[in-house]
Amino acid sequence: MSEKKTVAVLGNFTDPNKIMDAAAKVHQSGYTEFDIYTPYPVHGLDKAMGMKRSILPYVSFAGGIFGLVNAVFLIWWTGSVDYKLNIGGKPLFAFQFSIPVMFELTVLLTALATFFGLWFLCGLPKWYSDLQDDAGFQRAVDDTFVLSIFSSDSRFSLDTTEKFMNELGADNVRRIEA
Amino acid sequence: MSVETVTKTAPRNVVECLDTSAYQVNPYPVEEPMREPLVLGNPSLHDVTVKIAGIIEGKPNLKYWIAVLICASIAGAGFGAIGETVITGIGVWGSNNTIGWAWDITNFVFWIGIGHAGTLISAILYLFRQKWRTAINRSAEAMTIFAVLCAGIFPVIHTGRPWLAYWLTPYPNQMQMWVNFRSPLVWDVFAVSTYLTVSALFWFMGLVPDLATVGNFVKGKIAKRLYTFFSLGWTGSMRNWHHYEIAYMILAGLSTPLVLSVHTIVSMDFATSVLPGWHTTIFPPYFVAGAIFSGFAMVMTLLVIAREILGLKEFITLKHLENMNKIILATGMMVGYAYSMEFFIAWYSGNEYERTVFINRAFGEYWWAYWSMVSCNVLSPQVYWFKKARRNIPLMFIISIFVNIGMWFERFTIISTSLHHDFLPSSWSYYTPTHVEIGIFVGTIGLFLTLFLLFSKYLPVIAISEIKGVMPGSQPSYHDDNHH
Structure with a gap:
């Protein structure tokens, strides 16, 4: 001892x-x-x-940007590069129809970054x-x-x-x- | 910072605040002394811990287990009905070629809507600094999560082959296919799964400090270990609270647009179609208002019972219930406005199909559903114009049940009446549910109540640390930066 x-x-x-x-x-x-x-x-x-001031907001922001970029890339690449499918003559990619999923993935990744960032900062x-x-x-x-x-x-x-x-x-x- | 001038601690309750001598000694009285107190009986901080953690420490009585058993049996029967659906196929339901969406989607929208009040209370009222929310946010958030879980069952079994439900998500696969991001049904997958995840994270984060309190309070060795484990070893360090409060604010800020987006996207499942009765721009705000309306009614139903059984009357006071009734009245008026505006637009658009659908909705075969909806949702909350009604507990319980029923009928009316008379009269049809659909719906109610019962016994039903923070005298009576 x-x-x-x-x-x-x-x-x-x-x-x-x-x-x-x-x-x-x-x-x-x-x-x-x-x-x-x-x-x-x-x-x-x-x-x-x-x-x-806590640096947590920067972590959250980074998570949000990551989510947004991934959403745009996912929708654009799957829809207009890898799997082109004509559905009712709609464009293969457009911002209008991407907005809901872009928004949701931004929110999801921001929340995950905030949640895990918090516990990391708190040790x-x-x-x-x-x-x-x-x-x-x-x-x-x-x-x-x-x-x-x-x-x-x-x-x-x-x-x-x-x-x-x-x-x-x-x-x-x-x-x-x- | 001159602390010496403050010789007396902050007043502990309203009576002391109104005592002018308290003002002379302490030039900084606690905020809003004229308002009704949020916690009755002026308990100490320790009393709050004992009261709320005591619910967990105490042994549940026989009545509790009988209630759990009944609810769990109902849930079990519901799972039996789900089993029948999965094994035989969705042909066991009453939905048909004309009415392809019926009870399942009605129930999905119903449960998702129930969840919205929890997020409104935990996030939007937080951003608006509505301190009264602290007594009810924990149970409302729990309700959100349980309701979204119930909601999620329906679209999954509606696919017919629920073991392939993961096809709804975009993942690289051997079929070389991707989901169609132009479809609102895919938006819904993202909206609902994000909603469930973020609500659960927010809820768990809020629970962490309270789990530490409970872990410290309970005597049982295993219970102590479990609560401490899930508290992540929270100590209450101010260096942690510092980040915690920012995280809370960010998650509240995120949940606010999220909750609005979820029911907006749910409404787009209908609004982006070309079906008369569905294809309207009023749907997103109309659905969101309806969701908050129904959710508050469900919170009311549960809390009126819970405060009685768990003995939480000094925390969930008449003031809290009255505030919720005001929100029910306001959102009830909003859905009432939407009902009349839908009718006005059906007439004003000059569109023959639109007009026919709406006249059929109110006076056709489904008239009983339409008028149940109107009387439950628009007429019944009108009593809340009177303060006496807003503070009458048996009455508010009955009205909350009415609103729950009315909001279910709203979704049923929108879905079934719009579908049953489509463009081709030869395919017009009528829908009646089978015992399987009824079984599944009743089963989800059982599941929801079982989860809520278990929650109310094994987790702190009131946010202990938050309620302590809004009690009179709990915060320093001066702020060097002049903001609250």
């Missing part, structure tokens, strides 16, 4: 105003390796934590977390906001980080070892 090391310092909050304030202060103090676990998305908290599925056995941490999916500063942060030092967390007004400040 390897020796246990402190991986994070955790503190609980219950007031959305206080967690907003704490997030801004942690960010302003220069910490980067920290996270806040919340039972529901708190509006503006990501900004207070100093997070930049999920991941069924293990160093924090998972902490009872206070588990309440983050119920009714508590849990602030966690990780020891991987260059500014992390056990005593000062703990003291800082207490100053922020966190309840039950504790160390997590793994």
Whole structure:
């Protein structure tokens, strides 16, 4: 068994105003390796934590373009190159009749790209977390906001980080070892 | 950012918001304090978890299993009828050379339409920031998926050889053939399969945080593992919520035009033909309004029962039901307008065939179907002009059943009356369903209810994280960027 090391310092909050304030202060103090676990998305908290706009829309857009290009190519190539069939004198290819399928495939691929892009950006599925056995941490999916500063942060030092967390007004400040 | 000025937490309910002392202490009251609260009884966040995850944790009683057994038996009988169709051929149905599309396509359009309310609630009302949707979106989305599954059965068995249904999709094959993209029936394949996929993805994404909550809540070892497995290991990290909210917005933005496109394309199956009674430009908006109308009626039918049985009255309040009744009234008026406009155009076009078809629709052999449709869809929702009626639960249950019946008759009227008198009087015919068709339709109702019953017991019926986010005092009482 390897020796246990402190991986994070955790503190609980219950007031959305206080967690907003704490997030801004942690960010302003220069910490980067920290996270806040919340039972529901708190509006503006990501900004207070100093997070930049998600790149997910670009992933979705790329998926949409991929779907659209494929739809046009599929309809054009099958209808007017590989299998030319005269149906009621209709043109072999035209944008008008292609629009429904172009639209549907664009939507389908955008949705798939968004869905899988989301889990990729979140690093999920991941069924293990160093924090998972902490009872206070588990309440983050119920009714508590849990602030966690990780020891991987260059500014992390056990005593000062703990003291800082207490100053922020966190309840039950504790160390997590793994 | 001056946080020190906020010395008191945000008011927790309407009464506190109306208390002027709360304003003096907190200059930023929660939004819209004059409105009826979305959650009654002022529960804490933990209470919400206990209430909704508690439904899953609790043991279902005998009545529940009897209900499941009955519905599943009906579904089983339906599959028996499907088996008879597949083994013998679609000759066991009442449809004939003149009336080639009958109950099967009626039921297909009916079920697809039911699904539309779920997407409207989950996507369109989300984009319009209608916070009341959070109590009903999960069950409405579930209903969408189950309804689309039921709908999908019909075109597949209508092909006669359902084991070859994959021929509907374009794939390289030894026959050197491709599907015909000029046909609206192919558009339909793409529309319905995209709709089912996107609805399922959206639904699952919404479930992930709640599955984590449930996984944390349940005691059973296997249950805990299962819920945690499907929650993908969600922790509630704000760094994940950050992407999650964008993804939610994108999927809502996608589903909105998607839901409109699906019934538009379904209507094009009819509208692009040259048959009088089908060949009209009003069909796409008319079908979409009708779909939302019927879907809301089905949501109402299910929720009136579910809130009673599952004890969710503080989440699905009279306000929610009243809002849905307003939408039923509005969309009911839209279909009423479409019925009259169809008649007007039939007269105004000067087209003899068009005129004959419409007069025949209302006064011909199928008059009973037409007038059932009009009285259920146009007349019955008119009571919702009165607030008392909009908040009367037994009444809204009855009206929702009427609307479900009326919307079924609408599709039947459109399909069968237009077909049964075609251009050649010698081939005029009349259609009556056989026991097989009735069996299949009733079977899909059984299947739909079975799936919904299982869902309401084993998955969170209310979006836990979303409802927590709209409860009074759950959001910070100031925003540094002044937007909500």
